[in-house]
Amino acid sequence: MTTRTESSSDTAALLGPLTPELYRIVGRRVETGDVVTLSLEPPGGRTSSAFSHGQFNMITAFGVGEVAISISSAPGAPGPIEHSVRDVGAVTHALCVAPIGATVGVRGPFGTNWGxxxxxxxxxxxxxxxxxxxxxxxxxxxxxxxxxxxxxxxxxxxxxxxxxxxxxxxxxxxxxxxxxxxxxxxxxxxxxxxxxxxxxxxxxxxxxxxxxxxxxxxxxxxxxxxxxxxxxxxxxxxxxxxxxxxxxxxxxxxxxxxxxxxxxxxxxxxxxxxxxxxxxxxxxxxxxxx
Ligand SMILES: Cc1cc2nc3c(=O)[nH]c(=O)nc-3n(C[C@H](O)[C@H](O)[C@H](O)COP(=O)(O)OP(=O)(O)OC[C@H]3O[C@@H](n4cnc5c(N)ncnc54)[C@H](O)[C@@H]3O)c2cc1C
Structure with a gap:
């Protein structure tokens, strides 16, 4: 029997572009005093949506708000997708202090790419x-x-x-x-x-x-x-x-x-x-x- 792994793109298509998907923070690296890189993974063995260099996702810190954050990893790189966030206000602060295991919302990818x-x-x-x-x-x-x-x-x-x-x-x-x-x-x-x-x-x-x-x-x-x-x-x-x-x-x-x-x-x-x-x-x- 062939089993089909649901991709995040399938789920995104089902939910529509205004509904965030739930992703888990599986890694957190402090880059500088005010920048943290979050590694995000869709739960349940799904694969992340395909994206191109330079595109961004809308990331939700639940209860605080949603912000645009570029994808800082490369398309096709193994492992979770990465977003590097600079703490400048309410939402980016909530993302920068979110612990491993926390859930965030992800919509995207959006926008043009570097070509x-x-x-x-x-x-x-x-x-x-x-x-x-x-x-x-x-x-x-x-x-x-x-x-x-x-x-x-x-x-x-x-x-x-x-x-x-x-x-x-x-x-x-x-x-x-x-x-x-x-x-x-x-x-x-x-x-x-x-x-x-x-x-x-x-x-x-x-x-x-x-x-x-x-x-x-x-x-x-x-x-x-x-x-x-x-x-x-x-x-x-x-x-x-x-x-x-x-x-x-x-x-x-x-x-x-x-x-x-x-x-x-x-x-x-x-x-x-x-x-x-x-x-x-x-x-x-x-x-x-x-
Ligand atoms: C396409 C795109 C990609 C982005 N990629 C990244 C990224 O990879 N990493 C990252 O850390 N940030 C990125 N940003 C910026 C990020 O979206 C803002 O820092 C965030 O919206 C601030 O929200 P906040 O609630 O934390 O702060 P707020 O309280 O909303 O704002 C804090 C301060 O930042 C200023 N500010 C807010 N939003 C913007 C903005 N869009 N442009 C300029 N100044 C702003 C406000 O005027 C205020 O002075 C990106 C923005 C866009 C449009």
Whole structure:
């Protein structure tokens, strides 16, 4: 007799996109003073829903509320899916202090992705991340390194953090370096023992050894950082249409119905969060500056 393991996608389809599925916290790793990575598993032997690099889920802390959180693991990676949460308010705090064994709600995955599965062979990829903005890029860097090992394009990673103790995913960053990716980490404010660069990520883009003509850039972080990083990349000669940024807005329904995340012509939950800088985010950034 053949038995069929129910996948989480089956359950999600049954419940509809507005009803969270119950997931259990099966792992909890403190990354920095205010960021915790939660490993989540659907109960009952179901497999997690398929997702793409850069997509997000809506996570419910029951009794407190629901927030958008990017998936920080890679699609197809073995084990539970991971979300890295920065404690900034009521819901993210409840998630950051939730113990192993607790149940959270998960809806998703939602939104556009980084598009790394469609990269042409030979394209180098420049990843620029600030703070928690490294979370939706972490899984992508892992798979870009596999692509690099297959001879399909180099990987350059430029990471910014407020201080050395705020650097996220330090172990992954070391692993990326060992694997041959070009990695630069900079901090806004140094500390005793810090020997790396001090300054904003944009200052490092001018000298980073990538070939702009054949590069694609992926950037996520505070909006002001993305704006300056995208302009610095375009000034180096990267085609603005090949620079992708991840927009962050107040998400409620996450399926393009409620309008809370509207930005100009976009509903960011549906048309984003990842959009091209050229012809899209550049105009929206300008609009917000007025
Ligand atoms: C597509 C997407 C992906 C995200 N991925 C992650 C992630 O991987 N990890 C993570 O920690 N956070 C992520 N966020 C941000 C996260 O959703 C917010 O931090 C969260 O909604 C805050 O809710 P809260 O109840 O804890 O705090 P609140 O009390 O709602 O807010 C606390 C403070 O944060 C500000 N804030 C709240 N929401 C946002 C927002 N969306 N953008 C900017 N400022 C905000 C508020 O103005 C306030 O100052 C993501 C947001 C989006 C839209």
């Amino acid at each position: 790394i599965d469609d990269l042409e062979d030979g394209a180098d990829v420049v990843v620029v991340a600030g703070g928690i903005g490294l979370a939706p890029l972490r899984g992508a860097v892992r798979d870009l390194i596999d692509r690099m090992r297959a001879g399909r394009g180099e990987v350059f990673v430029v990471v910014g953090a407020r201080s050395p103790e705020q650097i996220l995913f330090a172990e992954d960053i070391e692993e990326w370096r060992r694997s041959g990716a070009h990695v630069i980490v900079t901090v806004d404010v140094g500390a005793p023992g810090w020997e790396g660069p001090v300054g904003v990520v944009t200052s490092l883009l001018a000298g980073a050894p990538f070939d702009p003509v054949r590069s694609v850039a992926l950037t996520c972080g505070p909006e002001i950082m993305m704006r300056f990083a995208a302009r610095a990349l375009a000034d180096r000669g990267v085609d603005p249409l090949r620079i992708r940024v991840s927009l962050e807005r107040n998400m409620q329904c996450a399926i393009g119905l409620c309008g809370h995340c509207q930005l100009g012509p976009l509903l960011v939950c549906r048309d984003g969060p990842i959009v091209p800088f050229g012809g899209m985010a550049d105009r929206l950034f300008m609009e917000r500056q007025r």
